[in-house]
Amino acid sequence: MKAAHKLLFVLCPMLVLGFIYYSSGKLHCYVWGQKPQIKTHQSRQHFSSLQLSNFVFDKQGFLLNLDTKMPPELVYKYGNLTEGTCKPGYAAAKMSAIYPKFRKPASMFLDRNFNRLSKVTNYLPPFGFKTQERIIDVILTATKNYGLGPDLDSLSCKRCIIVGNGGILSNKSLGSRIDEYDVVIRLNEAPVSGYTRDVGTKTTLRITYPEGAIQKPERYEKDSLFVFSAFKPLDFKWLRQMVFKEKPHGVEGFWKSVAHSVPRKPSEIRILNPYFIQEAAFQFIGLPQNNGLMGKGNIPTLGTVAITMALHNCDEVAVAGFGYDMNTPHAPLHYYETVKMSAIKESWTHNISKEKEFLHKLVKASIITDLTNGI
Numbered sequence: 001m002k003a004a005h006k007l008l009f010v011l012c013p014m015l016v017l018g019f020i021y022y023s024s025g026k027l028h029c030y031v032w033g034q035k036p037q038i039k040t041h042q043s044r045q046h047f048s049s050l051q052l053s054n055f056v057f058d059k060q061g062f063l064l065n066l067d068t069k070m071p072p073e074l075v076y077k078y079g080n081l082t083e084g085t086c087k088p089g090y091a092a093a094k095m096s097a098i099y100p101k102f103r104k105p106a107s108m109f110l111d112r113n114f115n116r117l118s119k120v121t122n123y124l125p126p127f128g129f130k131t132q133e134r135i136i137d138v139i140l141t142a143t144k145n146y147g148l149g150p151d152l153d154s155l156s157c158k159r160c161i162i163v164g165n166g167g168i169l170s171n172k173s174l175g176s177r178i179d180e181y182d183v184v185i186r187l188n189e190a191p192v193s194g195y196t197r198d199v200g201t202k203t204t205l206r207i208t209y210p211e212g213a214i215q216k217p218e219r220y221e222k223d224s225l226f227v228f229s230a231f232k233p234l235d236f237k238w239l240r241q242m243v244f245k246e247k248p249h250g251v252e253g254f255w256k257s258v259a260h261s262v263p264r265k266p267s268e269i270r271i272l273n274p275y276f277i278q279e280a281a282f283q284f285i286g287l288p289q290n291n292g293l294m295g296k297g298n299i300p301t302l303g304t305v306a307i308t309m310a311l312h313n314c315d316e317v318a319v320a321g322f323g324y325d326m327n328t329p330h331a332p333l334h335y336y337e338t339v340k341m342s343a344i345k346e347s348w349t350h351n352i353s354k355e356k357e358f359l360h361k362l363v364k365a366s367i368i369t370d371l372t373n374g375i
């Protein structure tokens with residue numbers, strides 16, 4: 001009996017100590033939904049493999065393990081919604097879960113209070129609007145409208161799709177699925193007419209810049225917004241001429257021929273918030289800052305800029321027609337012409353592989369749905 005007592009006397013404290021040791025180890029594990037400690041790749045040797053896979057972030061600030069289960073609060077919020085119901089705040093909530101620095105508020109377009117947008121006031125185009133304040137004010141005074149329009153602005157849950165111009169869209173008959181989205185975003189001169197079976201019929205907005213804009217007036221879709229994305233000061237001059245229906249002059253400074261008129265009323269024209277170019281380039285993709293100036297390989301493609309905008313302004317985000325596949329250099333680059341994929345190699349402004357890494361994170365973490373699986 002005495003021996004049994006002694007044994008218990010020794011065993012009990014050992015069990016208690018063991019329990020404390022075990023719990024303290026557990027407490028260090030990152031549990032979904034708790035604010036994670038930000039550790040970068042470099043400090044990985046300090047962590048066990050379990051911890052590593054759960055709360056280490058890459059250089060850009062994205063969670064390394066994108067397969068981790070949904071945080072419990074998201075499961076609670078969205079888990080019981082029936083398939084097909086629009087999930088309010090879904091894309092931004094998932095984005096914050098893998099990228100804790102993400103802050104949702106960032107308006108789609110510039111409005112008359114644009115000078116208050118602190119993140120863009122100190123950057124020159126394309127990352128901000130410094131030096132262009134006066135001309136922007138003149139343009140916005142004429143356009144008078146700064147949102148999507150009353151119907152879309154009042155929707156409690158918006159589903160957006162960005163239709164990229166990639167050849168991968170051909171022969172997939174996705175047109176009717178694309179048309180189901182509340183907001184259909186198209187880019188540059190990508191045509192609708194003649195391709196509706198694959199790309200749909202609806203265009204809510206078309207984002208472009210002078211060299212990318214549709215040149216034939218008859219090819220502009222009715223009821224769509226012309227959304228202007230500026231890359232250089234000259235672009236704003238061109239936009240002012242388009243808004244005020246003036247004959248364009250000074251067009252020699254463009255790198256390609258540009259449209260001479262945009263058959264849209266001023267009220268159908270918007271200026272894209274340049275914050276999305278800045279955030280995509282410097283924060284999401286990690287392109288070189290180059291002192292805040294446009295330079296070699298530091299411009300995101302327009303499609304990625306549009307996706308960035310949608311993460312801030314849409315509840316659910318889908319894409320189609322995205323993918324630069326360098327393994328098929330002879331495949332068509334676009335769904336509407338015969339230029340080959342290899343042509344993108346000549347681009348000095350974009351870094352296609354780094355950009356793809358970013359887009360892939362969004363797909364892997366189911367923040368965006370890729371209808372054509374090209375990312």
Ligand SMILES: CC(=O)N[C@H]1[C@H]([C@H](O)[C@H](O)CO)O[C@](OP(=O)(O)OC[C@H]2O[C@@H](n3ccc(N)nc3=O)[C@H](O)[C@@H]2O)(C(=O)O)C[C@@H]1O
Nearest residue numbers: 164165166167187188211212301302303304322323324333
């Ligand atoms: C020669 C050149 O500069 N080409 C650029 C063209 C060109 O300026 C316009 O077509 C107007 O002529 O524009 C770009 O892009 P582009 O107009 O080709 O395509 C729009 C967006 O779709 C996505 N895309 C396109 C093709 C493809 N195979 N995979 C894709 O993922 C991209 O996200 C792309 O942004 C641009 O503005 O971004 C990017 C291209 O680099």
Ligand SMILES: CC(=O)N[C@@H]1[C@@H](O)[C@H](O[C@@H]2O[C@H](CO)[C@H](O)[C@H](O)[C@H]2O)[C@@H](CO)O[C@H]1O
Nearest residue numbers: 209211231254255299300301302347348349
């Ligand atoms: C300073 C200047 O005009 N640079 C031009 C680039 O903007 C332009 O890149 C193009 O710039 C566009 C904006 O204007 C888009 O970002 C497009 O994706 C990108 O390819 C290239 C095209 O080959 O030509 C240079 O002279």
